[in-house]
Amino acid sequence: MTIWMAPPTERLKKWRKFRQSIGNENLHTSLQELVDWFKTAPLSSRVIDVYDSTHWPGPWDLLYVGDMDENTISLAMGYSLQLAEVDCEILLVQDREKSFLGLVVLVDKNWVLGYTYGNVEPISILDTCSVIERYDPKELLKTG
Secondary structure (H helix, E strand, O other): OOHHHOOHHHHHHHHHHHHHHOOOOOHHHHHHHHHHHHHOOOEOOOOOOOOOHHHOOOHHHHHHHOOEOHHHHHHHHHHHHHHOOOOEEEEEEEEOOOOEEEEEEEEOOOEEEOOOOOOEEEHHHHOOOEEEEEEOHHHHHHHO
16 A cells, blocks of 8 residues: 555655655665655646645645645655755746646755656756746745
């Protein structure tokens, strides 16, 4: 049984325990574990409006409800990293060549999560992207 099938309060407890295991020592391994953890979430159609951060759910609401799309997964990964005190920011990017518009997480100014579903990629993956907006997860946590 995946954590997404567990009752909401159990899911929140498992997420807390998982966040506590995220570390800066072997960052790439931690990032891959984070991506893998959220890769098991059942995907819905569009859950949030990527242009309107004022209506984005906070991390606990995201995990409690469990209603995820690729953008909310990026948001949840950014929240997870921020709560684990890993330097990151959430970017709204557009790649016209690949018809991509969505949220990604830039970690330690080196790694990108959420551009290609389920992968940790180097920052060079964003070379063809325009950054439309930058969000500090710390600030989003205050409003979410």
